Amino acid sequence: MSLIGEERKKMILDILNLEGKVRSADLAEKLKVSGEMIRRYLEDLEAEKKLRRIYGGAVKMELTREEPTYLNREVVRVEEKKRIGRAAARLVEDNDVIFIDDGSTTMQLIHYLQNKQNITIVVFSFHVLHLLSEMQNEGVFLGQIYFLGGKVMSKYSRVTGGMAESMADNFRVDKAFISVDGLMIDSGITGFDLERGYLIRKIVHRAQLTVAMTDQTKFGGIHPYQIIDMKDIDIIVTDVAAPTLWEIELKDRNVDWIHAR
Template structure:
């Protein structure tokens, strides 16, 4: 593959990350090459497991239509999640009321809250609750802990459902740290599970500031339930820079993108 070919494939992947899909017709016009050339690029990228070809173009690979279990999610992109958690913790100030979502990425920020004082932490995550209790008992965490109660999802170690939504509606957080399963420019942020998504939406509605925590594997993916639109989001923390063609839209919505390093 020539250097020009690799550059064209990079452009295809950037567009895929931005929109979640690419169409052969659009790529022919954008790259000024034949449809046969585009099809060859898409075949090569599919062979590299970078995308999945469909009729008329390609979509970003979604390895599963179902959410992986908590134990499986815990080991995926572990170092990226640690860096994202560390960056998120720097946004927390003494006396804050914060919501920590159930994802394995938000859980990482707990390790970096030890020097914060008089925090109130709300969570629906059972592993996050256990970790907070452990630090509290060791006198390494200063603050109060509230578990949002409701129906327990054993597979994902979290609490969701209508009771949890009602309880969440009683609290107003300064900052909500939200985990996601997909993020696309024209569709906002999405989740696999509608019940978890509804609870996250309620928390976002009642919070002064919403911080999205995601590794780059979620960029370009769209899942079933829309948690929020860009106008609902204040900050995104990710291990990579935002796709190039997202900047204008995010600037218009006042969204800050922080790269965790």
């Protein structure tokens, strides 16, 4: 295929990675080529296992329909997650009450809270609790820790369910730091676990500020369950600048974007 053809295929993937789905007619108009040419590009990309064709277009190739375990997530894109954690930690102020979600990205911000004074942290992840407890025992973290009790999800090392949601009602947090399975501009954050979604929504609706923490690989991803809408997000902290295709919508929804460098 020609160089121009490869550039067009890259443009198709860029759009797909942000939107999760593309329509052939829209691509033909945007790239100024025939529908037949678009069909060929999509066939090539499907053969390369970079997308899945559907009637009238294509969707993003999902590698799994099941949530990966924490250990699998922990070793992926570590440096990007550290940068995101450091940038998110700058939003935390002395005396804040914050919620830290389950996730290898949200967990990173804990390492950058050492100079914060009188912080209270609410968690429901065993991994996050363990790290905070270690830091507290070592005298590195001097704040308070509250763990939401509930049904234990051993595979993912967290709790969910009605008991955890009831406990969450006792807190009004200044900032909620939320992890992301999939992020789309028109549908917000989606995830694999319905019960986790209930708990996160409960916390977000009682938070003064909601911060989504994610690397760029989650853009365009859509999973079975709605976690929170884009209108519920105040800030997105990620490892790249805001996509041009999202800029207008982000402004309309008053969502700030932090590029963690």
